Amino acid sequence: MALKNPVMTASGTFGYGTEFADFVDPAALGGIIVKGTTLEPREGNNYPRMVETASGMLNCVGLQNKGVHYFCEHIYPEIEHFDTNIVVNVSGSAPEDYAKCAACLAGLPRIPAIELNISCPNVKNGGMAFGVTPEGAASVVRAVRAAWPRTLIVKLSPNVTDIAEIARAAEAEGADALSLINTLMGMAIDVEKRRPLLSIGTGGLSGPAVKPVALRMVWQVARAVSVPVIGLGGISNATDALEFLIAGASAVQIGTANFLDPQVSVKVVEGINRWLDEHGCTGVEEIVGTLQA
Numbered sequence: 001m002a003l004k005n006p007v008m009t010a011s012g013t014f015g016y017g018t019e020f021a022d023f024v025d026p027a028a029l030g031g032i033i034v035k036g037t038t039l040e041p042r043e044g045n046n047y048p049r050m051v052e053t054a055s056g057m058l059n060c061v062g063l064q065n066k067g068v069h070y071f072c073e074h075i076y077p078e079i080e081h082f083d084t085n086i087v088v089n090v091s092g093s094a095p096e097d098y099a100k101c102a103a104c105l106a107g108l109p110r111i112p113a114i115e116l117n118i119s120c121p122n123v124k125n126g127g128m129a130f131g132v133t134p135e136g137a138a139s140v141v142r143a144v145r146a147a148w149p150r151t152l153i154v155k156l157s158p159n160v161t162d163i164a165e166i167a168r169a170a171e172a173e174g175a176d177a178l179s180l181i182n183t184l185m186g187m188a189i190d191v192e193k194r195r196p197l198l199s200i201g202t203g204g205l206s207g208p209a210v211k212p213v214a215l216r217m218v219w220q221v222a223r224a225v226s227v228p229v230i231g232l233g234g235i236s237n238a239t240d241a242l243e244f245l246i247a248g249a250s251a252v253q254i255g256t257a258n259f260l261d262p263q264v265s266v267k268v269v270e271g272i273n274r275w276l277d278e279h280g281c282t283g284v285e286e287i288v289g290t291l292q293a
Ligand SMILES: Cc1cc2nc3c(=O)[nH]c(=O)nc-3n(C[C@H](O)[C@H](O)[C@H](O)COP(=O)(O)O)c2cc1C
Pocket: 010, 011, 012, 013, 035, 036, 037, 059, 061, 063, 089, 116, 117, 155, 181, 182, 183, 205, 206, 207, 208, 210, 232, 233, 234, 235, 253, 254, 255, 256, 257
């Protein structure tokens, strides 16, 4: 997948792009990663499923979506004309679910890539997320690689001890690129009720609070693999994005910041271009992985 610029929007934070049509021309972006899509429709978790935290937010939306067949029949026709890369974020509870979902999407010519969300619980193996062990990550990538002929991005979970070993496992099974990070597991409590503020107790932390962790992991993964890395986690402006690029990411995604400023992604594109001009660079590849450490 070729990108016209290195800025994409992150899954679950930009809908299908159509919701942001009043604010952002999709053609201005390198790509849009659409909402998490599963083989069967999912209702998501009960409310409340979002909580604001210091410099971030927790969510336990739980992959609410109408399923891949609905996506193919009803949503794809609305977005296939977008002059940008439309990437579908794919989730599942078993490797076969991911592979079947990918096989459905393979029939859509305007989807150049899919991104696997391996932070989902593996229902057959006690509910532990696929992405927290090299074997779990490998099992999903292997199944999907056999069903998906185009660019395969694997999105890594930060809720692990050694993210580099998960990255290497995904690369070994044929991932074309790795994106990171997904949300960090967190919690918030109502002290009067002495109950969690989120319906299922815990949720995923995102936003500026996670940026230093994301940046460290992108740096570690970029040194551990030879496939391109896509960095995300707390990016709110062009300087944040430049940090990820210098750390080794070839592209970035903007997530939670879209909720604060729906035009932030375009502002990041413009800010990166300005910085490159000011520093005499002709392309973003001149700064990728140039950290002096
Ligand atoms: C409300 C919400 C929904 C999300 N849904 C998904 C999803 O469906 N699939 C996925 O891989 N990541 C999902 N994410 C994670 C984001 O894509 C991103 O990895 C994470 O929020 C970190 O980036 P950020 O700090 O820029 O938001 C979601 C995040 C939020 C806040």
